[in-house]
Amino acid sequence: MSETLPAPSVLPPAPGAEDYLALDFVNSVLTLPGGQVIDALRTPEATKQWLTERDLAPADTEVQETCTVRLRSLREHLRALFAALVAGLPASPAALSAANDAMTRVPTAARLHWNEHGPYRAVPCPTDEILDHALATLAANAADLLTGPDAERLTACGSTPCSRYLLRHGRRHWCSTRCGDRARAVRAYARRTRPASG
Known part of the structure; x- marks a missing residue:
């Protein structure tokens, strides 16, 4: 049985996560050896932290369990x-529908407002709409990645049981040095224990 652990702040982002917020998002859950799962969205408070650190929600946003469930x-x-x-x-049609629904749930243009300084444009963000904007941003970024160069x-x-995704650079197929070291150790062990042919 797997155990869900808090996300460590020292976990390095996978290659490409600095360019694609959606890649960082899908990697916000990680499977470790021994069946341990690290989930950055495990609780409403952890979800709020993840969202605010990525400028997807103001620091004073109140995140409910239903918001966390929708993000997961x-x-x-x-x-x-x-x-x-x-x-x-x-x-999967369900996955496509979920991404498209998230992208179309919010207005695509910032609304026109007026105050004592004159007109300005801003995206509406009352507390009940913050999550929809975050979901739309993440889904649109995923669509950009999936359809872009x-x-x-x-x-x-490429290191079992790691569940993260990355953008490959050259021959590198690991999300971190830790995973690369583990994969190389498994290959070395397999070579040492392989019966000699003869």
């Missing part, structure tokens, strides 16, 4: 889309 649901749908692209398979570089970490 979108994350799983985006992970399914990433997995389909990496495996060269058709996308970096899509061919998207891959799953």
Whole structure:
């Protein structure tokens, strides 16, 4: 049985996460050896921290459990889309629908407002709309990645049981040095224990 742990602040981002917020988002859950799961969205407070650190919500936002559940649901749908692209398979209709619904739930243009200084434009963000804007931003960023020039570089970490995605650079197929070291150790052990042919 897996145990969900708090997300460590020292976990390095996977290659490409600095360019694509959606990649950072799908990697906000991580499977470790021994069945341990690290989830940055495990609680409303952790979700609030994740959102505010990425400028997806103001620091005074109140995050409810339902918000956390909606974010985790979108994350799983985006992970399914990433997995389909990496495996060269058709996308799940439910995952496509979830991404499209998130992108179309909010207005695409900032509204016109007027105050004592004159007109200005701003996206409405009362507390009940903050999550919709975050979901739309994440889904649109995932769509940009999946349809853009970096899509061919998207891959799953090649170190079992890691569950993160990354943008491949050269031959590197690992999301971190830790995963690369683990994969190399597994290969070295397999070579040492392979029966001699003769």
